[in-house]
Amino acid sequence: MNPRPEIMRALGTRDDSVNAMLPDCTLPDPLPSNVQDLPSQILSADEIAITECDPVVLVGELQSKKWSCEKVVRAFLKRAALAQKTTNCITELLWKEAIARAQHLDSLPQPAAPLHGLPISIKEQFGVPGKINNNGFVACCDRIQGPPCSLYGVVEGCGAVIFARTTQPQSNRNLSAGGSSGGEGALVGFRGSPLGLGGDIGGSIRSPAANNGVYGFKPTPFRVGNTGGMGLIVGQEGIIGCIGPLSPTLSGIELFMKAYLDTMPWVKENYLVPIPWRDIQLSKRLKIGIMWSDGMVKPHPPILRALSEVANALKSADFEVVDWQPKEHDECWKLTSALYYEDGGHRLRQMLKAGNEQLLPLTEWLLCQDEVKSRTVEEVWDLKAKRNAYRSMYNQHWLDTGRDDGRPVDAILCPVGPGCAPPHDQTRYWNYTSQWNLLEYPAISFPVTQVDTRLDVPEDGYVPLNELDRFNHGLYTTPERYVDAPVSLQLVTRRYEDEKCIAILRNIEGALKRELR
Secondary structure, three states: OOOOHHHHHHHHHHHHHHHOOOOOOOOOOOOOOOOOHHHHHHHOOHHHHHHHHHHHHHHHHHHHOOOOHHHHHHHHHHHHHHHHHHHEEEHHHHHHHHHHHHHHHHHHHOOOOOOOOOOOEEOOOOOOOOOOOOOOOHHHHOOOOOOOOOHHHHHOOEEEEEEEEOOOOOOOEEEEOOOOHHHHHHHHHHHOOOOOOEEEEEOOOHHHHOOOOOOEEEOOOOOOOOOOOOOOOOOOOOOOOEEEEOOOOOOHHHHHHHHHOOOHHHHHHOOOOOOOOOOOOOOOOOOOEEEEOOOOOOOOOOHHHHHHHHHHHHHHHOOOEEEOOOOOOHHHHHHHHHHOEEEOOHHHHHHHHHHOOOOOHHHHHHOOOOOOOOHHHHHHHHHHHHHHHHHHHHHHHHHHHHOOOOOOOOOEEOOOOOOOEEEEEOOOOEEEEHHHHOOOEEEEEEEEEEEOOOOOOOEEEEEEEOOOHHHHHHOOOOOHHHOEEEEEEEEEOOOOOOEEEEEOHHHHHOOOOOOOO
């Protein structure tokens, strides 16, 4: 069977751009499951120093002209090309445009803006003018983006250099990169990008960030805009998707959010909330609620160990630590599943059929869930009324944590998922992230440790809570498959407390006695 021409064109565009930056590269055969050591064998010392520099420090070096914008973008283009050859995370390197823009920025007498010269990668669905914008569908392989999406314009206005576009896989090469911003997660995790932009409607920033051991932030909806970007169901507002950053460091997350919101994007995109980035004064003693489990699917041993380690560090640093009691998370999971596909998945099936694509096992499993069915207008109204009632109930549940002392918890510390990066096609439960999408709470995932099979021993004799819990428990019967996999957690605050979320995490990192990044 001959490859289809539209697919070959997409592959050709990708491969030509990658080979332009890394034409002669001999890789180990077979590739190791962990490819993090390969850059040191292929890149120069300068290229390693540049690509492993904290984004905030990197911007300082660019603004001081210690490193030229062109030198920096070439280093990241090369490392991103290597990332593609080892992880399949790139749809296209924008090398011609990126180098030309870097040269222009170098010609300016003064730095252009707060992100002057910083290379930024973006998820493919955020359209680039004049480029294919397929959103991961074969049926859209020839769709050319017209005017740039608003995100593209704001990021360039901040002085950044958009240099790479990333894939949307659910697929280390043996474990899932997370979806749907999995290409961003893999690229940033490989240090092939200092800052990436992804989308999150159920965990699609936080899960890829967690699976790849980097930071990923989902803001409150309507703080970051993307007018003109491509989506499968434009107008679906049962659960609002969010745009947010991924970065190797926490400071990279804050750098983007502040630079973006300082442009006052709500002036041109008047559906955005007019809230600038604010400096937050935290209370002297923070109160953190630890959610050990959501009562539906129990986390694997590495996740529970990470929670325990962080909880102990917080207690030692004089945080007030209490247990968070999940409330009706099973109801939220049902509502979320229904609100994703109010049309019963018709649009998705239609798009796949138009491209002559087959349903992959995980997608087929998802669309066969009881809650995924075509609904009448009245049924959709009823769903949204239940959603709103759930939000109101959960808000009161949060406030009730201050009933005795007048101090509700400042944040919830919880898993990003019930395990580390799962094997391919095995991601069947994501309510540890989608819970906060339905509630519209900001949340950030952050790395804590790595799987250690000596410490993270499977739990013998465990009695599952339900069939989903049974399936998840079975994924950790052979922990050796997860050796060295990143173990991440998630911090959640209330609606519009985005700045507080990041500020609290900075304090938590201090309690963990990490170098503040």
